[in-house]
Amino acid sequence: MTHGPIRLTSAAHARLRPATEARITGGFWAARRHTNATVSIPQGPRKLESAGNLGNLRAAAGAADTDFTGDFPFQDSDVHKWLEAASWQLADTPDAELAGEVDRLIALLAAAQEPDGYLQTHYQVKHPGRRWQDLRWGHELYCAGHLMQAAVAHHRATGRTALLEVALRFAAHIEETFGPGRAVDAVCGHPEIETALVELYRETGERRWLDLAAYFVDLRGHGSLEPGFERGGESVTGGAYWQDEVPVRAARTVTGHAVRQLYLLAGAADLATETGEGELREALERLWSAMVSGKTYLTGGVGARYEGEAFGDAYELPPDRAYAETCAAIASVQFGWRMALLTGESRYSDLIERTLYNGFLSGIGLDGERWLYVNPLQVREGYEFRPGDQSARRTPWFRCACCPPNVMRLLASLPHYVASGDDTGLQVHQYACGRYAAGGGAVTVAGDYPWDGRIEITVDEAPAGPWTLALRIPPWAATAGLDGGTVERPADGWLRLRRVWSPGERVELRLPLDVRVTGADPRVDAVRGTVALERGPLVYCLEQTDLPPGVSLDALALDPERVPVAEHRPGLLGGVTVLRARGRVRAAGGGAGWPYGAGAGEDAVDGPAGDPVELTAVPYHAWANRADGAMRVWLPRAGGGAG
C-alpha cells in the first residue's frame, strides 16, 4: 500500500502502479532529503508563524483579534502544503516532535473552519461575506485542493482522520455550492482541486469526489471566468492565464500560467486514469509532447515568460528571462508521473529525471533554507537585482511562498516517484538508492549515481516464475553496460530483464557518463551559436565565482576543440563532479557604444578569440550557493580561428 501522493483504485486504467513500498536510503537524494527533514521542514512552522499564516488561522478561529496578514488570498495554502510535506516525512520516518507540530496545525485548521465547512482565512478574516465572489483571484478551491492533498497525505501516513475530516467537511460544502443550478457554476482561477478531488475519491472510495473533479475539468475552457486585465497596463491576462480559454480535450499546446496549466493537466491525467477515457488521454499526450518539443528548457524548467508566469510561444525559450518557476518544475513532475503510470512509457520519467536533477533542485539551496522562485539559465554581470520573489538570488522566504513548501512536499514524497509495478514485474524509473517493492517483487538500488554511472540493483524478492525487472535507460545513453556486457538502448527506453530470479541476485547497470556537448534546435533562437555541457542527467553551468579574477563570464566563449573532462570534487558544494573545459576570452571588441555594426556579431561564432582560460563548470542545480554573480548554461562557441 503506497504512502505516496497517488494511490490508484483497483479500477484505474493505468499501465503501471506506484510501488507499494518505497524508501530512499542513501546516495544523492538521501542527502537532499536529509536536509529537507532536518532543516527545511522543521523550519516550516516558524516561517509560517512569522509570515502570519498561523496568525490568520487563529484570527479565523476567534482565538486572536488580529488583521489578516499577507499579500495574497491563498496564504493558507502554504500551511496545507507544509502539512502535506510533514505528513510524507512522517510516513517515511516517525518523529514525535514533528508529529506534535502537525497535530498543532491540524487543530488550528479545525478550529478555524466554519460550521458549514468553509475554510479560507482571507475571506473569513479580511472579507467576510465575500466568499465565492472572486473566482478568478480568490484561490478558494485552490486552497481547498491543497487542504485535501494534505489531508490525504496525513491519513495515509498516520491512519488518523483529524485532517481528513476537515477536508471532507470543506469538500461537502463545495459540492453543495458548485454545479449547474447551484450558487456557483464556474471554475477557480487556479486549478488544483481537480487532482485533489480525484485523490480524495481514491482515499475515501466515494465516487462523488471523482464526479466533482470531472465537473471542474469539463467546465474549464468554456469561459466561466471573465478574461481579466490588471492595473497598470502591464498585465494582460486573458482566459489562458487561468486555463479557461480552451477545453483540455481541444487544446493543441500548453499555454498560459505554467503552474495552473500543469496542475490542471495532472488532475486531468488522474481523471483519465480513473475513467479510462481515450479522448482525454490523447489530449494529455499531445499537450505533454507540445511542452517537451518547444516549451521546455534544457533543465526541465518550464514557463518562459515573467508576464503571466506563463508558457511562451513554441521555441520561445530565453535563458536570461527564463521564468521556470520552481513550482512549475514540480507541477511538471506531478503531471509527468501520472502520465508515466497511465501510459507505461519511459519518456515521461526521462523528463522527470532531468527536471528533478536540474530545474527543480536549483529551487532549493544546499543549506535547505534559501530558495529560488525563478530559475534562469543565464544571469549577466550587470544583473540588476531587486528584492522580490522573482529575483535570481536565493531568498530565505517569499512574499508569495508557494515554492518552499512545494519543494518540501516533493522531496518528502520522492520515493514514490522511483519505481512502479505491473503484472509482469517492477520498473525502476529513477536510480535513487533505496528499496522499492512493486509488481510482486522488491529491489534494492545502490551506487553513486549521478556522479558514477554504475548502478547495482539487487532483487530482494521475486515471485517464483519468470518476472521482469525493467530498467529505464535514459535517451542520452545510446548503449549501457549490463553486468559483463553492453546493451543497446531499447527503442522504448525500457531494458526488460525477464527471467526467474533468485532473491539476492544482483544486476550491474552502467550508464555512460561521458560529457555531452549539447546544442539546441535552431528554432530555439535565443541560444543560437551556443552549446551546453551535460553529463548523465545533469546540466552544467559556469559561474563567475569560478573564473580567474579579471575574466568576465560575459566575455567568454567555450573552446569546442577541447573535450571537457569530469573530475569529482568531494569538498565542493557538498561533493560534486565538475567539468573542466577550456574557454577563450573574446577580444574586447564591443566598448560602451552602439552595439551593432558590420561584423559585430562575428566574434561570437567565427571570429578571433583571445587568451585561453581554464573553466570549471558546476552542476546547474548547485548554482548561486557560493556568491552572487553571473551564471550561464549556454556557452558561446569560440570560433574555428581560435588556435
Add this chain to the structure above:
Amino acid sequence: MTHGPIRLTSAAHARLRPATEARITGGFWAARRHTNATVSIPQGPRKLESAGNLGNLRAAAGAADTDFTGDFPFQDSDVHKWLEAASWQLADTPDAELAGEVDRLIALLAAAQEPDGYLQTHYQVKHPGRRWQDLRWGHELYCAGHLMQAAVAHHRATGRTALLEVALRFAAHIEETFGPGRAVDAVCGHPEIETALVELYRETGERRWLDLAAYFVDLRGHGSLEPGFERGGESVTGGAYWQDEVPVRAARTVTGHAVRQLYLLAGAADLATETGEGELREALERLWSAMVSGKTYLTGGVGARYEGEAFGDAYELPPDRAYAETCAAIASVQFGWRMALLTGESRYSDLIERTLYNGFLSGIGLDGERWLYVNPLQVREGYEFRPGDQSARRTPWFRCACCPPNVMRLLASLPHYVASGDDTGLQVHQYACGRYAAGGGAVTVAGDYPWDGRIEITVDEAPAGPWTLALRIPPWAATAGLDGGTVERPADGWLRLRRVWSPGERVELRLPLDVRVTGADPRVDAVRGTVALERGPLVYCLEQTDLPPGVSLDALALDPERVPVAEHRPGLLGGVTVLRARGRVRAAGGGAGWPYGAGAGEDAVDGPAGDPVELTAVPYHAWANRADGAMRVWLPRAGGGAG
C-alpha cells in the same frame, strides 16, 4: 518663434535652438503626415467618444449622468494628447473643421474642471473624495502634465488662451497641494509633469512652474512612493517601476518602466537646459549612453521586458519579446532632442533618425488607423495571438490608448525636430523635405530620402557674412558625396559648410545607401549568429507573406555570400525600396521531439543548408500591413557549407 514643443527661454543654456520656422512640404514624411492629418487626427474625437473619454468629461461637467468608462485612471490623457496633436496640426495647416473640434473639446475640459482647478474625471466621477490618495497609480499629475502640454501647444498654435487658462488653474491647484509642509509631499507614479511644467514656464514666463518642475525632479528617487506589489504574484514593481528608486543625478543606467524613465529624463533635460546645472547634465549624458550601448534595439525601440514595460539588464534585448512600446520610442525621441539642443552633439539625432524611421513608425499602420503598442523584432510562425494591447498585431484602438495620440502629436510636430540654429548658423538634423529657418538663415531640403541618398539643400536666406550650414552625417556613412566630390564623415558627425552664402545657393549631399549587413555585439546574446539588413536609416525585415508557399520563415537562413540588392517598388506598401537577398532553407532537422542534442545547434551557423530561396526584405516600419504571420529582423546566417 517656434511652433513646436520646445521654446527655450533666452536664458537657456542650450548649444542649439529649435528652428523658428519649420515646414515639411514633401517626400517621405510629408506623406506620413498627410495620413496623420487626414485620417488619424480627424478620427480622434470619434475614437475618444466611443472609448468613453468624452463621456467621462461630460459626466464630470454634470452634463451627463453616466458612470466612468475605461479601465484606467488616466483616460483623460488621451484627450489631452489628441488636443496637443490637433494643435500642432493647426499650427501647420489651418483647418476650420479641426479647429471646431478642438474648441468643442476644450469647452468640455473647461466645463469638467472643478472650481479649485482640479481636473481628472476618474476621481471626479468614479472616486470623488479620493483625489491625491493613490499617487502610485492615480496618474493625476501625469494627466495634468499632458493637459499642460496640450495647452502650450494650443496657445502657440492659435494664440488663444482658453486651454491655457484651464491648465494654469490646474497648475495653481497643484502648486498649492504639493510640496514640503503641504498636503502631499510625494511624486506621481508616472513622470510627465516635469517636462510639462518647464514648458509652461517657457510659455508664460512664470518662474514658479520651473521651480515646481525642479521640486518634482529633485524629490524623485527618494522613495516618496511605496514600492508596490500587484495582485496575482506576477508583477513585482519596486521603486524602479515608477522611477523612485534612485535620484536622477545618482543613477547609473536607465531602468524600470521605459516611458516613465524617458519622460522623466526629458523633463530633467528641460530643467538642466534652463538652469545650466552641470551635474544633472552629466547624469543625463551618462544615462543616454547607457541606454544606447546596451538597452536599445536596432530599430531604436526601447524597453526589453513585458514585465513592468521596462528596460532590461544591459544587453538583454530579445527580439521576440521586445516590448519596445511605441510610446517609449516617442519618449526616446523627446529626450534625445532635448539632449541634442542642450549639447549640440549629433549622436542624439543619429538615434532620433533611427527611431523615427523604424521603432516609432512601425507603431502606426500605413492606413493611419491601425496601431501597434509593442514593436517586436521577431514574430514566430506559431505566435499565439490574443486580443490585447500587447499583441503583435495591428489594432484599431487600445484599451490603454496611450500610443495612438502620442504618434499623432509627434507626427504633427515633426518639423520641430528637423533643424536647429545657433550663433554660427543652421544645423540640419534630419533630411525631411521642407523649409527651415534658424540661426539667422533659412534652407530648403529636397530629395527622395531615405529611398535615394541625394539630398539637395538650398540656402534661401543667409546673413551677409560667413555663415555655417551644418549637415548631420549619420554614423553609417563613412564618407558622403558633396557636390562634385567626396568628404569623410567628421568625427563629431557635423559636416560644417562655412562660407558667405548667396541666397539660392545649392548644396548636394549624397549619403551612401549601400546595403549593410549588420551584426550585434556578442553580449547581445539573443541575436548571436544572426545578421540584420540595413540601408540608410532603415532597418529591414522578412515577412512570411513574401516567402514562396511552403517555405517557413522559421526555417530560413540568410546566405551571407550574396550581397543583397536594393530595388525600388513603387507599388508596394505605398512605395518602398526592398532588398533582394538569397536565403537557404535549413534541413528539416528538428522534428517535434526534444529540441536539444549533440550538434543540434550547428545547422544554424555552420551546418549544411538546403535549397536556395529568393528573399525580399521590406522596411521594418512597414511590417504587418499586409497579412499576419511570421516576421524577423535578425536573420540566421547560413553556414559556410552552403554551396
